[in-house]
Amino acid sequence: MTRLILDDVTLTYPDGDRTLVALDRVSLAVRAGEVRAVTGASGSGKSSLLAVAGLLQRPDSGVVRLDGDELTGRSRREDAEVRRNRIGFVFQQANLLGSLTALEQLQLAARVAGNRRQVTDERCRDLLAAVGLERETARRPHQLSGGQRQRVAIARALVNDPALLLVDEPTSALDSARSREVVRLLARLTHEQQVATVLVTHDLDTLDLVDSRTELADGRVVAAVTPR
Numbered sequence: 001m002t003r004l005i006l007d008d009v010t011l012t013y014p015d016g017d018r019t020l021v022a023l024d025r026v027s028l029a030v031r032a033g034e035v036r037a038v039t040g041a042s043g044s045g046k047s048s049l050l051a052v053a054g055l056l057q058r059p060d061s062g063v064v065r066l067d068g069d070e071l072t073g074r075s076r077r078e079d080a081e082v083r084r085n086r087i088g089f090v091f092q093q094a095n096l097l098g099s100l101t102a103l104e105q106l107q108l109a110a111r112v113a114g115n116r117r118q119v120t121d122e123r124c125r126d127l128l129a130a131v132g133l134e135r136e137t138a139r140r141p142h143q144l145s146g147g148q149r150q151r152v153a154i155a156r157a158l159v160n161d162p163a164l165l166l167v168d169e170p171t172s173a174l175d176s177a178r179s180r181e182v183v184r185l186l187a188r189l190t191h192e193q194q195v196a197t198v199l200v201t202h203d204l205d206t207l208d209l210v211d212s213r214t215e216l217a218d219g220r221v222v223a224a225v226t227p228r
């Protein structure tokens with residue numbers, strides 16, 4: 001089942017008296033249970049692609065679909081609701097709240113979303129166990145390693161059972177062994193939870209762990225590898 005579709009998306013930014021084309025007629029599709037890496041040089045449009053898929057930027061033209069629903073051209077309030085309930089985000093830094101335990105990070109994310117489904121403490125604990133942190137549920141961020149913090153961020157992003165997981169360079173602060181662990185974990189959870197994951201990465205050493213890849217150059221798709 002295809003979860004995310006970007007169809008012919010163009011995004012421009014004003015640049016003095018010219019226009020900078022950050023995404024130039026980009027199309028891609030990501031299925032349930034698929035990790036798609038998005039690669040390309042600095043400035044090629046990777047973050048712009050995530051911003052459009054995550055409804056943080058509105059494209060000039062083209063369409064974003066999630067589970068068949070067209071998401072383009074809705075109100076800001078509707079965009080925010082989709083972001084809270086149907087999309088999980090993981091950034092370069094884990095962005096955990098310093099005073100909360102690992103378990104509380106997930107409980108807060110569930111509460112903020114005001115989920116129609118009640119997210120139980122059991123689900124939060126199960127997700128922390130799934131990322132290998134069953135014994136760290138009561139720890140605060142400063143008591144966790146960088147890799148562990150990133151794993152809490154991944155568990156938190158999945159707590160509301162999103163259709164789409166958007167991940168921006170999650171391994172940039174980690175060494176290569178830890179990077180592989182984090183990407184392997186993302187792949188496993190993506191398959192288990194049947195989420196569609198878009199992983200922006202510079203880290204070519206982890207590409208053997210993903211299912212598919214879109215490479216950008218100057219805002220255009222220059223190569224695409226589809227799932228095996």
Ligand SMILES: Nc1ncnc2c1ncn2[C@@H]1O[C@H](COP(=O)(O)OP(=O)(O)OP(=O)(O)O)[C@@H](O)[C@H]1O
Nearest residue numbers: 013014020022040041042043044045046047048049
């Ligand atoms: N808010 C903005 N205003 C103007 N130009 C922008 C803005 N954000 C990005 N750009 C430009 O759009 C182009 C694509 O940028 P983007 O950040 O998407 O690339 P990237 O591949 O994510 O780069 P990096 O790997 O360095 O994060 C670049 O030329 C960038 O300078």
